Amino acid sequence: MTPSPPAPTEPLSPYDEPMPLREIMFSFKGRVPRKVYWLYGVVGLLLASVMVTLLLGIAGFDELTADLVANLLIAWPAAAITVKRWHDRDKSGWWLLINLVPFVGVVWSLIENGLLRGTVGANRFGADLTGQL
Helix, strand or coil, X not given: CCCCCCCCCCCCCCCCCCCCHHHHHHCCCCCCCHHHHHHHHHHHHHHHHHHHHHHHHHCCCCHHHHHHHHHXXXXXXXXXXXXXHHHXXXXXXXXXXXXXXXXXXXXXXXXXXXXXXXXXXXXXXXXXXXXXX
């Protein structure tokens, strides 16, 4: 049996994701660019939360319980995406805890993760995925 030739390395198109969805949502390793942060970490998780809350409301759960369940379901993916975004800024994932500071922490996190570009080139957390998009 002869080994198969290596697959050609083609540049990613703007529509390709830099990593598989399960890694984006559940892994705390690596980096993600702003596009992925906004699509999956903000818009995607917000829509998922709203859908779960509505479905649980239709199923007869009270509003507080529905909100609690929805927030518990998105907590891990939200943390994973945010940590990878801090990594893209060449900062430790522990910066996630800045969100515990009322108002200032959330604003700081939004500016750092949502508005500022990540480190150009490779850093201690991995390759720059923005250059591939």
